[in-house]
Amino acid sequence: MKLVVRVMLVSLVLVLVAAGAGYLYLRQSLPRTEGEIRVAGVSAAVEIQRDRYGIPHIFAQRDEDAIFALGYVHAQDRLWQMEMNRRIGAGRLAEILGPSALETDRFLRTLGVRRAAEANLRGIDAQARSLLEAYAAGVNAFLAGNPVLPPEFWLTGARPEPWTPADSATWTKMVAWDLGGNWRNELLRMRLSRTLPLARIHEFVAPYPGEAPPEIADLKTLYGSLDRGGVQLAEDADRLLALAPGEPPDGVGSNNWVVSGAHSTSGKPLLANDPHLGLTAPPVWYLAHLSVAGRNVIGATFPGVPAIVLGRNDRIAWGFTNTGPDVQDLYLEKLDAAGNYLTPDGPRAFTVIEESIRVKGAPDEPLQIRVSRHGPVISDVSRAAADQTPRGYVIAFAWTALLEDDRTLQAAHKIARAGNWQEFLSAARDYQVPQQNMVYADIEGNIGFVAPGRIPVRKPENDLKGLAPAPGWDARYDWAGWIPFEQLPQQYNPASGRLWSANERITPPGYSHFLTSEWHPPYRSRRIHELLDAAPRHSVESFARIQGDVVSLAMRESLPHLLKVRAASEPARRALALLERWDGSAAPDRAEPVIAWAWWRELTRLLYADELGDAFRGQWTARAPFVANVLSGQGDHARWCDDVRTPALESCEQLLAASLEAALADLTQRYGAEMAKWRWGEAHVARHEHRPFGRHPLLQLGFDIRVPTPGDTYTVNVGRKNFGDEEHPFANRHAASLRAVYDLADLEQSLYIHSGGQSGNVLSPHYAAFTEAWAKNEYIRMTTQRSVLDAQPHQLLRLTPAR
Secondary structure, eight states: OHHHHHHHHHHHHHHHHHHHHHHHHHHTTSOOOSEEEEETTOSSOEEEEEOTTOOEEEEESSHHHHHHHHHHHHHHHHHHHHHHHHHHHHTOSHHHHOGGGHHHHHHHHHHTHHHHHHHHHTTSOHHHHHHHHHHHHHHHHHHHTOOOOOHHHHHHOOOOOOOOHHHHHHHHHHHHHHTOOHHHHHHHHHHHTTTSOHHHHHHHSOOSTTSOOOOOOOHHHHHHTSOHHHHHHHHHHHHHHHHSSSOOOTTOOEEEEEEOGGGBSSSSOEEEEEEEEEOEESOSOEEEEEEETTEEEEEEEOTTSSSOOEEEESSEEEEEEEOOOOOEEEEEEEBOTTSOEEETTEEEOOEEEEEEEEETTEEEEEEEEEEOSSOBBGGGGOHHHHTSOOOSEEEEEEEGGGOTTOOGGGHHHHHHHOOSHHHHHHHHTTOOSSOEEEEEEETTSOEEEEOOOOOEEEOTTOSSTTSSOEETTOGGGSEEEEOOGGGSOEEESOTTSEEEESSSOOSOTTOSSOOOSOOOOSHHHHHHHHHHHTOSSBOHHHHHHHHTOOBOHHHHHHHHHHTTSOOOSHHHHHHHHHHHTOOSBOOTTOSHHHHHHHHHHHHHHHHHHHHHGGGTGGGOSOOHHHHHHHHHTOTTGGGGGSOTTSSSOOOHHHHHHHHHHHHHHHHHHHHOSOGGGOOHHHHTEEEEEETTGGGSTTHHHHHOEEEEOOOOTTSSSOEEOOTTOSSSTTOBOEEESEEEEEETTOGGGOEEEESSOSOOOTTSTTSSTTHHHHHTTOOEEOOOOHHHHHHSSOEEEEEEEOO
């Protein structure tokens, strides 16, 4: 017995020693931030001064050297994130994650993001190409030092390959992918047309508040006129939606606004920006400062991309929100007996691309990609569809980001170098994908707005307007060129002295071009407008408070209708009593948002799960305009309250009562019976998910970042949920990934924060250093002044040319 105990103790000691040795070894994967390193690729010495937050301030004499150093520090701090990002875009996840990633790889290989990125590199100007190469050289200089790799590489067995300009270009395409998604609604409409008339589809995919539904062809007639192939394609729609990565959440978007000196306490413009993206660990943003021969640009970068994407220089500041234009169209390509597809000019052969996907622990997977004149055939990605007898039709995907002459890679550096409005506009001309609402301010007191992007012109005879898959053999559905840059929405020094955008409609009445009919609902925009009106003059502090606002206008809109319900139980009466005194504020210490959003969740389940059938789970979101229309009894919307699966005719009153009871039962099971102790912050935890370990039940405990947060899907301080996540239906998955406020009277007083930390290494103290402050709507200041940096705690690393 003593021998057994002794063996167990020795084994335990050995395990602890091994764990300690492993930890000490992996600690070496933290970056070297002091001293001097000789590297090949810089023309002169570059200094990298890291402040107390781990933010690099890079001092160089040439743009290429500064960008080289940016690549170096990105690799030091975010190497695994960069590795994952390039593999996602290139469709190479299965190489390190195995067969579970194969379907995603098939989709992205078929989509051709990497192919488009490589084509774009051949058409950009020499300066942009030089900077991309300098950045890649910086990443590779770090790799050439044979560093100890972060833990993820050891856990997966992956090893980084040399970085290339195509890797950077590919990730910019994936950012555009995450900000798009019109094609999903096209598939949804095709799917719903099998069981619902067009009027009811328009009710569910609600038009912009106050506007009539778009006039389009009857979808049931259109798809019913096809042979069984069209029916089968509609059935494949759900499979395609499930395969595509990065599904945009309900209400996806961002905020920005700017006021002139007439509306600020300083007499100079103020500008605020908070882009909303999925919460990841590490976060999508990395703060950095580049100083080249005394010229400064500072702000937020994407690891893997050689640019300050959002920020300010010595003269201007800028911020983006997503416009959300319709730049994705699906086409039904009709096949002939020879396997060609029909065009207005007759049959044409597909372009065929043969690829092979490497799969960890399994044989390589061959992939044949067909490309029509419109784009890649994405219906081939559905294995279930591909294995069936050819049905006569396939679905091709057209997207402006896949065009070979996209010049977006040229834009970011030019924007960062702009010193006035005309230079900013000139740079914005090259910004083609994704279209963005850009606000601008300069130290001279000017403010502006422009929405650059490559937007297709749709023909007057196009009776689908990009809202549903179109017959690809009919020329009326083809794009007819692009909206000229000069005719895209823009304003400069408006008389109001204020500009803002929150993904709402940005085109004025009578605007001559079609951008989209699927603008996001204007709840955040209206609230920003209210808060800007609430004070005659604003300051950095008041702008920060607006960014932190958690009053939900969507909830205020529908709450009076919800409260008309008759309580069927004592818990329901107590819940209604709480909600009657509630102002719609989604504060973390309140019970009311928990009750209200759980009720909303159960109500939407009862409203449309019956009509959507198998498609329900993927479409289960808040859909505030639709719910508001149902609750207010607009038109025939009350018919959604009837359960079409039963012979009885259910009323909205019945659904409200039943959904409240279901919500309270669910909340009691989740959080206990004491309603007064329920807290929105506990339910609405921001879950920064690590890729790929966020889906591993044990590893997520070490790699994910979590923090209680306020807000909801429609508040300025946004926090979007996933109703379909049964375990965490109220968790915050998509929020303000970055917040910044710029004071053009003194740019050094500008404020910044992002949702995680500068480091992507879980062993670093900078892994989640900003998270608590971000959740509390707190900020840091970043300076460009070398004297100030020198006087603060810092670490200095010099990169010098190798001899």
